[in-house]
Amino acid sequence: xxxxxxxxxxxxxxxxxxxxxxxxxxxxxxxxxxxxxxxxxxxxxxxxxxxxxxxxxxxxxxxxxxxxxxxxxxxxxxxxxxxxxxxxxxxxxxxxxxxxxxxxxxxxxxxxxxxxxxxxxxxxxxxxxxxxxxxxxxxxxxxxxxxxxxxxxxxxxxxxxxxxxxxxxxxxxxxxxxxxxxxxxxxxxxxxxxxxxxxxxxxxxxxxxxxxxxxxxxxxxxxxxxxxxxxxxxxxxxxxxxxxxxxxxxxxxxxxxxxxxxxxxxxxxxxxxxxxxxxxxxxxxxxxxxxxxxxxxxxxxxxxxxxxxxxxxxxxxxxxxxxxxxxxxxxxxxxxxxxxxxxxxxxxxxxxxxxxxxxxxxxxxxxxxxxxxxxxxxxxxxxxxxxxxxxxxxxxxxxxxxxxxxxxxxxxxxxxxxxxxxxxxxxxxxxxxxxxxxxxxxxxxxxxxxxxxxxxxxxxxxxxxxxxxxxxxxxxxxxxxxxxxxxxxxxxxxxxxxxxxxxxxxxxxxxxxxxxxxxxxxxxxxxxxxxxxxxxxxxxxxxxxxxxxxxxxxxxxxxxxxxxxxxxxxxxxxxxxxxxxxxxxxxxxxxxxxxxxxxxxx
Numbered sequence: 298x299x300x301x302x303x304x305x306x307x308x309x310x311x312x313x314x315x316x317x318x319x320x321x322x323x324x325x326x327x328x329x330x331x332x333x334x335x336x337x338x339x340x341x342x343x344x345x346x347x348x349x350x351x352x353x354x355x356x357x358x359x360x361x362x363x364x365x366x367x368x369x370x371x372x373x374x375x376x377x378x379x380x381x382x383x384x385x386x387x388x389x390x391x392x393x394x395x396x397x398x399x400x401x402x403x404x405x406x407x408x409x410x411x412x413x414x415x416x417x418x419x420x421x422x423x424x425x426x427x428x429x430x431x432x433x434x435x436x437x438x439x440x441x442x443x444x445x446x447x448x449x450x451x452x453x454x455x456x457x458x459x460x461x462x463x464x465x466x467x468x469x470x471x472x473x474x475x476x477x478x479x480x481x482x483x484x485x486x487x488x489x490x491x492x493x494x495x496x497x498x499x500x501x502x503x504x505x506x507x508x509x510x511x512x513x514x515x516x517x518x519x520x521x522x523x524x525x526x527x528x529x530x531x532x533x534x535x536x537x538x539x540x541x542x543x544x545x546x547x548x549x550x551x552x553x554x555x556x557x558x559x560x561x562x563x564x565x566x567x568x569x570x571x572x573x574x575x576x577x578x579x580x581x582x583x584x585x586x587x588x589x590x591x592x593x594x595x596x597x598x599x600x601x602x603x604x605x606x607x608x609x610x611x612x613x614x615x616x617x618x619x620x621x622x623x624x625x626x627x628x629x630x631x632x633x634x635x636x637x638x639x640x641x642x643x644x645x646x647x648x649x650x651x652x653x654x655x656x657x658x659x660x661x662x663x664x665x666x667x668x669x670x671x672x673x674x675x676x677x678x679x680x681x682x683x684x685x686x687x688x689x690x691x692x693x694x695x696x697x698x699x700x701x702x703x704x705x706x707x708x709x710x711x712x713x714x715x716x717x718x719x720x721x722x723x724x725x726x727x728x729x730x731x732x733x734x735x736x737x738x739x740x741x742x743x744x745x746x747x748x749x750x751x752x753x754x755x756x757x758x759x760x761x762x763x764x765x766x767x768x769x770x771x772x773x774x775x776x777x778x779x780x781x782x783x784x785x786x787x788x789x790x791x792x793x794x795x796x797x798x799x800x801x802x803x804x805x806x807x808x809x810x811x812x813x814x815x816x817x818x819x820x821x822x823x824x825x826x827x828x829x830x831x832x833x834x835x836x837x838x839x840x841x842x843x844x845x846x847x848x849x850x851x852x853x854x855x856x857x858x859x860x861x862x863x864x865x866x867x868x869x870x871x872x873x874x875x876x877x878x879x880x881x882x883x884x885x886x887x888x889x890x891x892x893x894x895x896x897x898x899x
Contacts, residue, residue, distance in 0.1 A: 751778020
């Protein structure tokens with residue numbers, strides 16, 4: 298939901314609420330900001346009858362030695378020196394009141410006389426009976442919060458059973474609860490059609506077994522491709538995820554008759570992660586669970602992931618029709634000659650494309666929710682994705698788990714400050730590949746493109762302590778940070794577009810792999826949830842990406858890593874306002890909020 302405060306002494310607060318995250322921006326008149334040291338942010342929760350000042354990260358330098366490393370810092374004495382700020386601690390379906398108190402004076406003698414700016418907000422409920430519910434896991438095992446709460450130890454290394462469960466709940470942040478709720482709603486006589494790449498998260502498999510035991514028909518398509526190999530050192534690597542899927546199916550007690558192993562098109566990935574609920578003896582498709590979440594411990598608790606629940610009969614029918622194609626294990630079979638292989642693969646693509654033509658450009662995306670399935674022939678779908686991001690009028694964002702496709706680079710490299718500001722959240726830094734003969738195309742701030750990537754604080758940094766990551770916790774071995782696959786076009790407009798699913802916005806994900814994507818247009822609730830969660834993740838990793846770059850730079854004398862401490866303390870005057878001059882990233886982010894549509898005042 299979107300909110301706007303009354304103007305107070307030259308300041309206006311804007312807010313966008315998701316489920317657990319609220320993103321704020323404070324627009325200001327230049328005169329009002331003079332001498333400003335920042336804002337002390339106060340929150341009131343009427344339900345809990347709690348009123349207190351929120352916590353921040355940075356402190357004034359004078360207090361750094363006296364405050365314990367990594368300790369929470371109240372904004373009452375160490376204000377937020379930013380006009381864009383987020384509250385990641387909100388609860389679903391709550392009313393909150395916030396007061397932004399402008400502080401002036403000196404760090405040791407703060408002037409609190411200015412009137413606060415009040416804004417009331419409501420967060421989105423976790424579950425609804427509407428068309429869409431969206432669930433993000435924490436996706437931030439690499440954080441000071443995980444260090445404070447769980448001492449950088451893996452969930453299974455926690456000292457007690459209760460603490461282990463607390464760590465898992467913190468990391469999942471209701472994603473597992475929502476997954477279970479989708480399965481639990483199935484009653485005797487209903488059917489669940491499932492299609493999964495990784496299928497080895499035992500708690501979810503046990504939920505499916507329970508559904509089967511109460512009379513739900515269960516039919517599952519699982520990745521069964523044998524990609525085992527022996528490396529150059531003679532070490533054998535078992536097929537993944539086939540062997541782990543097989544063990545999990547056996548351990549959960551699922552019957553062999555319920556499983557359809559997807560073996561054809563052996564060099565491509567059966568990358569789907571969806572379920573369709575069919576109601577009653579007639580098997581009417583009613584609801585869909587989809588998104589980026591593999592059924593694995595790391596999928597639920599480690600890397601960033603989203604689960605998207607759709608209650609729409611047309612969408613459910615589309616997924617059921619796609620499932621019916623996949624259950625026949627289409628494509629090239631092992632042992633086929635080249636001619637038969639090409640024919641079978643072409644037939645498979647044609648069957649998928651017959652499910653529906655994709656929009657040519659973003660403007661052709663219909664209002665409401667629609668679907669795209671893969672594999673397909675040609676580049677039209679990828680071109681549409683590129684067009685959707687590149688044609689944004691105000692802002693856009695995308696998560697890219699496996700790098701920036703050349704089609705995006707070709708389209709975005711000619712952008713400039715007059716174009717929409719775009720944010721790219723990557724698994725790892727975009728940098729030249731020394732083995733590639735293709736010239737490297739960097740996307741920069743001059744293209745109005747800003748990038749963050751998965752990283753963590755590997756060393757103590759002033760008052761920040763060393764962190765771990767999902768690999769260090771044993772949750773993920775490959776993609777450790779950003780695994781979600783979604784895109785937003787003008788998310789705070791009156792006509793937002795969100796694209797989300799299993800596909801990685803790549804050539805393989807559109808032309809080769811089994812994939813599915815949802816296209817949601819004009820749904821402000823969906824856009825607000827995705828926007829606030831993208832904001833949370835981008836901001837989290839942007840700071841760590843900057844630190845990674847700065848610590849990797851040599852000083853002019855070549856004596857080691859550059860010093861980053863100067864920017865990690867609060868300024869003791871209003872010099873920080875210079876970061877909000879026109880053309881600066883912070884000003885661009887602020888303008889996104891001040892231009893948003895559909896606001897209301899509580």
